[in-house]
Amino acid sequence: AQSVTQLGSHVSVSEGALVLLRCNYSSSVPPYLFWYVQYPNQGLQLLLKYTSAATLVKGINGFEAEFKKSETSFHLTKPSAHMSDAAEYFCAVSDRKTSYDKVIFGPGTSLSVIP
Amino acid sequence: KAGVTQTPRYLIKTRGQQVTLSCSPISGHRSVSWYQQTPGQGLQFLFEYFSETQRNKGNFPGRFSGRQFSNSRSEMNVSTLELGDSALYLCASSLDGRPDGELFFGEGSRLTVL
Numbered sequence: 472a473q474s475v476t477q478l479g480s481h482v483s484v485s486e487g488a489l490v491l492l493r494c495n496y497s498s499s500v501p502p503y504l505f506w507y508v509q510y511p512n513q514g515l516q517l518l519l520k521y522t523s524a525a526t527l528v529k530g531i532n533g534f535e536a537e538f539k540k541s542e543t544s545f546h547l548t549k550p551s552a553h554m555s556d557a558a559e560y561f562c563a564v565s566d567r568k569t570s571y572d573k574v575i576f577g578p579g580t581s582l583s584v585i586p
Numbered sequence: 587k588a589g590v591t592q593t594p595r596y597l598i599k600t601r602g603q604q605v606t607l608s609c610s611p612i613s614g615h616r617s618v619s620w621y622q623q624t625p626g627q628g629l630q631f632l633f634e635y636f637s638e639t640q641r642n643k644g645n646f647p648g649r650f651s652g653r654q655f656s657n658s659r660s661e662m663n664v665s666t667l668e669l670g671d672s673a674l675y676l677c678a679s680s681l682d683g684r685p686d687g688e689l690f691f692g693e694g695s696r697l698t699v700l
Contacts, residue, residue: 503686514676514691522686565685572617572683573642576629
């Protein structure tokens with residue numbers, strides 16, 4: 472069965488500093504990988520996704536993630552944090568061997584940005 | 587284009603009651619998924635519907651059920667409510683229910699069970 476782990480339930484960074492949120496997956500076949508963001512009192516929004524093209528994926532709001540098969544990782548980065556980046560971030564996977572939609576989410580990482 | 591709409595946004599029930607939550611997907615989207623979000627368990631997959639058929643179900647008791655109508659609108663029902671059912675219930679729609687597709691989420695229905 473697929474699973475996702477996110478190292479660090481809470482991450483704090485200073486405004487302007489690098490943001491690094493970690494995600495590792497467990498699957499016999501590399502799955503589809505996603506990063507979603509949830510702002511307070513809102514639903515989730517897709518930041519970026521990896522399907523099978525370039526291993527470095529660029530998303531919205533300046534975020535990007537790199538798929539590393541050897542490390543079973545899909546870490547999310549942003550060069551310079553902004554106050555508006557404070558939110559909950561979820562890494563997610565879905566099985567590319569299936570034809571239906573079942574996305575499994577990680578436990579989430581809460582990002583705080585310190586002025 | 588209107589987003590995913592969930593109703594009601596907030597509701598309070600007592601143990602033993604039942605509740606029905608509604609989800610209207612983005613126009614043209616045929617797949618609807620439901621998730622339960624709690625501080626302790628995070629986002630847990632409940633079920634997914636495509637063209638009125640339930641294609642997949644998560645590990646929840648039979649008290650949790652759902653359905654999808656011909657216009658792709660979906661409802662989920664929880665019977666015999668328990669305190670542990672208090673959660674944010676999120677609905678997400680996607681265009682064709684493919685595993686590599688983007689999920690579009692509603693703002694959720696926050697259920698409190700007393």
